[in-house]
Amino acid sequence: MPATESHRTVVGNQTDGVPLSTLLAGTIVGVYLLVIAGATAAITDAAAACSSWPACGLPTADSPALAVAWGHRLLAAVVGLAVLGTAAIGIQRLEDRRVRVALAVAVVLFAAQVGLGAVVTVTGGTGIAPIVHLGAAMALFTTLVLALAWHLETEYGDPTDRPDGVPQPPEVTESAGSEEAGATPPGGQTGLLATVRAYVRLTKPRLMWLLCLVASAGMALAAGPALTVGTILATLTGGVLAIGASGTFNHVLERDVDKRMQRTSDRPVVTDRIPIRNAVAFGFALSVLSLAVFATINLLAAALGLAAILFYSVVYTLVLKPNTVQNTVIGGFAGALPALIGWVAVTGTIGVPGLALAGIIFLWTPAHFYNLALAYREDYARGGFPMMPVVRGETETHKHILLYLGATLLAASGLAALANLGVLYGATVAAVGAVFLWAVIRLHRERTTNAAFRAFHASNAFLGALLVAVVIDAMAI
Ligand code: HEM
Numbered sequence: 001m002p003a004t005e006s007h008r009t010v011v012g013n014q015t016d017g018v019p020l021s022t023l024l025a026g027t028i029v030g031v032y033l034l035v036i037a038g039a040t041a042a043i044t045d046a047a048a049a050c051s052s053w054p055a056c057g058l059p060t061a062d063s064p065a066l067a068v069a070w071g072h073r074l075l076a077a078v079v080g081l082a083v084l085g086t087a088a089i090g091i092q093r094l095e096d097r098r099v100r101v102a103l104a105v106a107v108v109l110f111a112a113q114v115g116l117g118a119v120v121t122v123t124g125g126t127g128i129a130p131i132v133h134l135g136a137a138m139a140l141f142t143t144l145v146l147a148l149a150w151h152l153e154t155e156y157g158d159p160t161d162r163p164d165g166v167p168q169p170p171e172v173t174e175s176a177g178s179e180e181a182g183a184t185p186p187g188g189q190t191g192l193l194a195t196v197r198a199y200v201r202l203t204k205p206r207l208m209w210l211l212c213l214v215a216s217a218g219m220a221l222a223a224g225p226a227l228t229v230g231t232i233l234a235t236l237t238g239g240v241l242a243i244g245a246s247g248t249f250n251h252v253l254e255r256d257v258d259k260r261m262q263r264t265s266d267r268p269v270v271t272d273r274i275p276i277r278n279a280v281a282f283g284f285a286l287s288v289l290s291l292a293v294f295a296t297i298n299l300l301a302a303a304l305g306l307a308a309i310l311f312y313s314v315v316y317t318l319v320l321k322p323n324t325v326q327n328t329v330i331g332g333f334a335g336a337l338p339a340l341i342g343w344v345a346v347t348g349t350i351g352v353p354g355l356a357l358a359g360i361i362f363l364w365t366p367a368h369f370y371n372l373a374l375a376y377r378e379d380y381a382r383g384g385f386p387m388m389p390v391v392r393g394e395t396e397t398h399k400h401i402l403l404y405l406g407a408t409l410l411a412a413s414g415l416a417a418l419a420n421l422g423v424l425y426g427a428t429v430a431a432v433g434a435v436f437l438w439a440v441i442r443l444h445r446e447r448t449t450n451a452a453f454r455a456f457h458a459s460n461a462f463l464g465a466l467l468v469a470v471v472i473d474a475m476a477i
């Protein structure tokens with residue numbers, strides 16, 4: 001099982017019992033809510049409905065835009081106090097210059113936002129002011145996330161944990177010793193059922209629910225309530241077959257390294273439960289079926305399906321994964337393609353909201369996988385893979401997880417504005433984003449395998465909830 005439980009005894013920078021990282025995290029969530037509220041205000045033309053500053057007419061039942069405008073302003077007042085308070089405490093108590101500068105920049109940005117907000121209001125939400133206002137809000141969010149990342153690094157990081165160089169794969173002698181490795185399959189199963197299970201395992205079924213949700217969100221964004229059951233069924237069937245095909249090729253191409261890693265040493269091709277030739281044939285059969293199903297939708301969907309299979313099987317598995325620490329980041333393109341496939345299945349062309357959804361998946365991927373890479377750090381080192389924690393260490397990986405989470409949240413707020421998504425989407429992303437952020441902060445503090453698994457599950461729950469909210473918001477509201 002997973003890597004050893006590394007745990008350092010650390011004392012966080014306490015502010016009368018509340019660690020500064022907790023204060024910063026709360027402020028970040030507040031600023032994020034403000035970004036989302038700002039995007040909602042822009043969509044609902046709130047500035048036109050409430051065109052005086054700092055107050056305007058009270059909201060009524062027939063003017064939801066006024067309610068949005070008021071909500072945005074009241075939230076801005078509360079969050080402004082939080083930014084000022086956190087910055088004052090941080091600048092006073094912290095020694096890390098990077099964090100102090102970031103907090104000072106945050107205060108300046110917030111002050112600028114008050115003025116920009118006034119300009120947006122009196123110009124009725126027209127011209128360039130709303131774009132600058134939203135951009136500055138995103139800059140404020142980014143500055144605070146950077147402050148948190150640097151603070152956590154200084155407070156809880158281990159400066160000695162910086163392995164150098166890419167691990168050298170050891171000689172392949174024997175399997176890593178999983179109890180399940182060997183000719184006898186798990187639980188001693190034999191016969192048809194065990195063989196069927198082994199083929200199902202080749203298809204990496206555990207990934208499918210989330211990738212299907214990604215494609216569903218792409219379709220829902222494109223079609224709204226007009227989405228048909230036929231398109232959904234064809235797209236998801238083609239998608240499941242494509243994931244199965246690329247998963248199968250991945251098992252075949254990695255059989256030698258899988259043998260060295262404990263987590264993977266009982267895979268069906270490694271244990272000879274499935275002969276390589278059969279696995280290859282299975283992979284090609286799934287590929288052909290998948291492309292045939294995609295082709296019934298449109299040719300661009302089929303081309304993207306082929307690109308996804310080739311990218312995951314060849315580019316990621318053979319080229320990126322064994323050779324570069326950026327394997328996960330660039331590999332994120334494969335996972336992002338189902339978003340585009342969903343969009344293209346409905347429209348036949350590539351469109352901006354589909355690309356924005358793909359961007360969310362791309363940025364989310366490192367925040368998702370680096371947690372597992374931490375939990376299986378020693379296993380990946382045994383396999384000779386230059387995964388982020390193996391090459392750059394635990395502390396650097398923690399920082400990257402937080403920064404990619406911040407970037408994912410920004411992209412998610414961008415999607416709200418681009419695709420006119422509503423309150424359900426915004427509230428969901430803010431709530432599950434806060435849970436994911438909390439799991440990542442606990443990972444920094446606890447530095448244990450359990451904490452890495454917790455953050456991994458939080459990443460999946462975050463994306464799952466975001467995608468369900470996209471589907472409901474786009475189709476039903
Ligand atoms: C470079 C990209 C990615 C890498 C390296 C990666 C890696 C992994 C690994 C190693 C596992 C464990 C698999 C297992 O034990 O069976 C996993 C699980 C999973 N991944 Fe990813 N992943 C990536 C992208 C994605 C994407 C794009 C999605 C979906 C949008 C996704 C969704 C999932 C899900 C749902 C699980 C299963 C979680 C569970 O079993 O609880 N992954 N991932």
Ligand SMILES: CC(C)=CCC/C(C)=C/CC/C(C)=C/COP(=O)(O)OP(=O)(O)O
Binds near residue numbers: 207211250321
């Ligand atoms: C439509 C289509 C084909 C989409 C493909 C997208 C896709 C499957 C993306 C996820 C990539 C992934 C799960 C990698 C798993 O890591 P790994 O292979 O490094 O994991 P391992 O260590 O378990 O082998």
